[in-house]
Amino acid sequence: MSQAALTEAVFYILLSLIEPMHGYGIMQNVEKLSGGRVRLAAGTLYGALSTLLEKGWIMEVAFDVQGRKKEYVATETGKAVARAELARLQELVSNGKQLLGE
């Protein structure tokens, strides 16, 4: 079975975690990447990170330089999932353009 569609939040989290980042950094990065459209609330991000850790799509790497904030990074599996989602989105865009004539 092909992979189910990711939520926008999860896709952006995986994109953000190509480089190690802490929770607050992810929130800021997702907002920046989406031009302010997607704003992740802390509770939602916590739930998503917990799920992604369980699935092995991300891992904890270390604490930041001040040693206070936990950092996360996407695993190879997580990156593969993000690439598969990108392919799915490209297919959507391609079919949309073709059928809507844009």
Place this chain on the structure above:
Amino acid sequence: MKKEIHKFFPDYRIEALETWLCDMANQGWKLVEEHFSYWTFEPCEKGAYRYRVDFKNSGFDTDAGQRYISFLEECGAECITVGSLLIACVKAEDASTFELYSDRSSWIALYTRLMRHIWLSELPLIPLGVHAVVALIAAIQGNSTMLKNSINNLVLWGFLAVLILAVAAPTYCKLYKKRKRLLEEKQIFES
């Protein structure tokens, strides 16, 4: 100078608690702690803080709860736990709008937890309430024996139960409607 206010909020009235704490912050009072419905505030700049409240039946003193609190604190929130409630506070300058959740699934889960809590806490009161209502109807119909027989035992507790249920019912209905709307939206939108 600190200020102490006695005010009772049932756990399920988290929105009322949020509104009250935000109002207090707008008046220049920041929450410090709570003990047995006594809320202690310290002076702060007016409108300097925003509050949101989360609820978990098992509370937040568990390992998972503590990890959640640590994460919120890493994201810039100050947290206070009050029984099954988690009160998160952020500086207004850091967040024009402050929400704990930004996806439908998390809100649905929160509303489900609150509705289940209302059911579990109010369920034992329903038989008492029914008993009182039946006794009252019987009295209105001219059969006051049941009311008289009950007056010394259950019926007064029954009326108290009806009162408590009447207070909980509007919140339950509000949560039910919000949850239903989100479930409908979730059929269409992805998160």
